[in-house]
Amino acid sequence: MIKAIIIDDDRAARTELKQLLRAHYADHIYMAGEADTAGEGLALLMRLHPQLVFLDVELPDTTGIDLLNNVIQPSNETNAKVVIYTAHQRYIIDALRASAFDFLQKPIDPAELHTVVKRAIMPAGIRPIATNTPNMPLDNLLLPENRYVSLRLPDICCFEYNARQRNWTALADTFPDPVRLRKGVNADDLLALAPQFVQVSRSAIVNLHYLQELDNARCRFFPPFDRITHITVSRTYRDQVQQALQQ
Numbered sequence: 001m002i003k004a005i006i007i008d009d010d011r012a013a014r015t016e017l018k019q020l021l022r023a024h025y026a027d028h029i030y031m032a033g034e035a036d037t038a039g040e041g042l043a044l045l046m047r048l049h050p051q052l053v054f055l056d057v058e059l060p061d062t063t064g065i066d067l068l069n070n071v072i073q074p075s076n077e078t079n080a081k082v083v084i085y086t087a088h089q090r091y092i093i094d095a096l097r098a099s100a101f102d103f104l105q106k107p108i109d110p111a112e113l114h115t116v117v118k119r120a121i122m123p124a125g126i127r128p129i130a131t132n133t134p135n136m137p138l139d140n141l142l143l144p145e146n147r148y149v150s151l152r153l154p155d156i157c158c159f160e161y162n163a164r165q166r167n168w169t170a171l172a173d174t175f176p177d178p179v180r181l182r183k184g185v186n187a188d189d190l191l192a193l194a195p196q197f198v199q200v201s202r203s204a205i206v207n208l209h210y211l212q213e214l215d216n217a218r219c220r221f222f223p224p225f226d227r228i229t230h231i232t233v234s235r236t237y238r239d240q241v242q243q244a245l246q247q
Contacts, residue, residue: 001027002121005048006034007041007064008056008085013106017054017085020113028121028223038062042071050080052120054104057086057094065091068098081120118173121223138193141181143167151179157210157225159190161203173224198244201234208244 004021008014014034021029032048035041038059045053053072055064068082081101084091085108095103102116138153155172159181162169168185169178187205191197196208200219212220217238219231233241 001030002052003032003048003050004029004052004054005032005041005044005050006054007038007044007059007067008034008054009036009058009060010056013056017108020108020110021117024110024114025117025121029117036060038064038067042067045072045080053080053082054085055082055100057084057088057091065094065098068095068100083116083120118224141185141189143180143182151175153194154209157207157221157228158231159197159205160231161187163203171225171228198237198241200237200241201232202236204231206231211241211245214238214241214245 006014006017008017018031018034021031029052032050033044035044038061041053041055041059044050055068057064059067064084064086068084072080072082083102083104084095084098084100085104085106087106089105092103102119104112104116138151142151151170151172157171157173159168159170160178161167162178162180165180167183168181168187168190170181171178187199187202190205191199197205198208199205206219206221210221210225212222214220214233217232217234218229219233220226221228
């Protein structure tokens, strides 16, 4: 669980953000406190030591950018990841210059919040997931009725073969159910999509960016895929998977 706080004098905006976090990320983020001013927010930082801070720019006593530049960044005893969030897009450059962890614009787009949260909960040391992987090769592998699905390679934890339906499926954190691929797609087609995909058995291909470790032969994944516990590595592929994990 990641401890988070909100520093924002807009009560309605705070409520919206809290509701989104509680509705979709309650298993990963604990909302520990909120503040109306920079002074109150700094007191929360020192007392609660959160890992994640949602910081508004226009505060009554100073700006969020000044707070980040002059107070949080110089000491940052908590190693907090600070997300600048504001209704004004003109602050993006200032946020980047202040080395903010990320930027979120009001009103909050749930898809943008998902991207921020996914980055924030990623454990330290995990390899960053590329976000510029083209979608077209994957779009060509989807069933015709699934072509409308906005499925991105970086969001996929693994592919599994469904022997009963005789096709591969994709497990992604953006969809609660597996997304079916068209018949005729084989393991070689999926492995060719990106180098982070590695075969672990005849019926499973995993994304190394999400693979935390092998517990005996069982794959353990980083959040938000830690709920997937049924995928195992067969003897045929064990050595190459171990080697890939060590690279």
